[in-house]
Amino acid sequence: MLNQKKQRMIEESMKLFAEKGFHATSIQEIANKSDVSKGTFYLYFASKEELIVELFDYYTSLVMDKFKTIQQKNIDAKQKLVEQMQMMLDLITNHKEYMVMHLQDNIHIGQHMNDLAMKLLQRSFEWSKTALTEIYGEQIAPYIVDASIQLDGALHGYCKAIVMHDLQVDNTSLARFIVDRLDDTFRSMMHNNVEPQISYDQLTFATINQSQNVRVIKKLIERTIATIDLLQLPEQEKKQLKEAAEMINEESNKPEANNVVLQGILLQLKRIPELQKLSSDIATELGV
Known part of the structure; x- marks a missing residue:
């Protein structure tokens, strides 16, 4: 369980980053908003850059935990995916500042963000692989990377549109719509035996994970x-x-x-x- 002070700083910083931008927000402002001293901030985060890495990791972990809870339900596999999509749409609708933070500020913090992006990509892939395999069985295996990319793209495309245009949508209906349209696409790929565009062997998760581990240990020290x-x-x-x-x-x-x-x-x-x-x-x- 995340330390309460650390969680508060993560949540308050996200609001500040969405309101003012990452670069315009100071550590002192984050500390003040979180009711802690600047010294306490540094007990938990070595820098503002490290804070935002942990922020993205924290919220992604929350999403993945919710995905896992839905995945364990005793319901139809396709309905599980619909509920997972709806949960994500609800999260974005209720916490638009998280999506705004992704879109409004050009954040460059070097290898740490690169490592995090790869970690999040791997988590997303593992989730979609599990969900899609449960729906379509081994028939989807040759297309699992392509299908995962299309699933991720559809979800994030709609999330971006909702936030940028301040749309009011029926998340239940939209989640079903997205899953049904992707279902049409996936079944067409399998039925027509089309050639997959990207294979799992082309992904670099294993190599990246090894280098990430070295960097994570160094950062912790x-x-x-x-x-x-x-x-x-x-x-x-x-x-x-x-x-x-x-x-x-x-x-x-x-x-x-x-x-x-x-x-x-x-x-x-x-x-x-x-x-x-x-x-x-x-x-x-x-x-x-």
């Missing part, structure tokens, strides 16, 4: 060191903690990392309450 700097501890103890964090980075980059050593260092960090969550996240990424 940077955040750990930044957090240590803010702790009310003797300077010598802070120095030892930072050296421990740097040792994790060195050990994890070895061809054969020693998990016992990594576990010992992480235990040293975990004894500090403010470092427990970061230590757990590092352990998860390292698989120790």
Whole structure:
């Protein structure tokens, strides 16, 4: 479960980004709106850029959790997809600031956003693959990437139109309309045995995931060191903690990392309450 202060900062920042734009919003404004100090902000986020990465990840996780709940229902597979589409349309209708934030500001924050975009793309693909396979069975397999792209494109196209033109639509009717029109397209592809345009082998999820893992660990260690700097501890103890964090980075980059050593260092960090969550996240990424 997300820390309440962190969740509040994420939610308030989204409203500010939608209202003022990412670049025009300051960290102090986010802190003020969230009723926390600027120092508290830096306990959770190393920068505004890191905040927006976590913001996108947070809301995508919420959507995927709702998708999963619907997917587990004991109802017709096609109806599940309709309900998932309606849920997404409802979310956009009720939280237009999230979509506005995507559209109005040209946000460039380097590799972190590139990594996140790939992560979100993979999550979206896995969801659509599950939903479409349950509806059409193995017959859809050769077209699963093409079908997933078309599903994603239709949904985001309508979401964009709703937000940009401030449309008032019947989300239940629109969700059914989108699924029925895509159903016509998918069945035509399978019936006519058309040639797929993109195969799963062409996707680069596996390669990207490996490089993402290295960057995520590095970022977590940077955040750990930044957090240590803010702790009310003797300077010598802070120095030892930072050296421990740097040792994790060195050990994890070895061809054969020693998990016992990594576990010992992480235990040293975990004894500090403010470092427990970061230590757990590092352990998860390292698989120790």
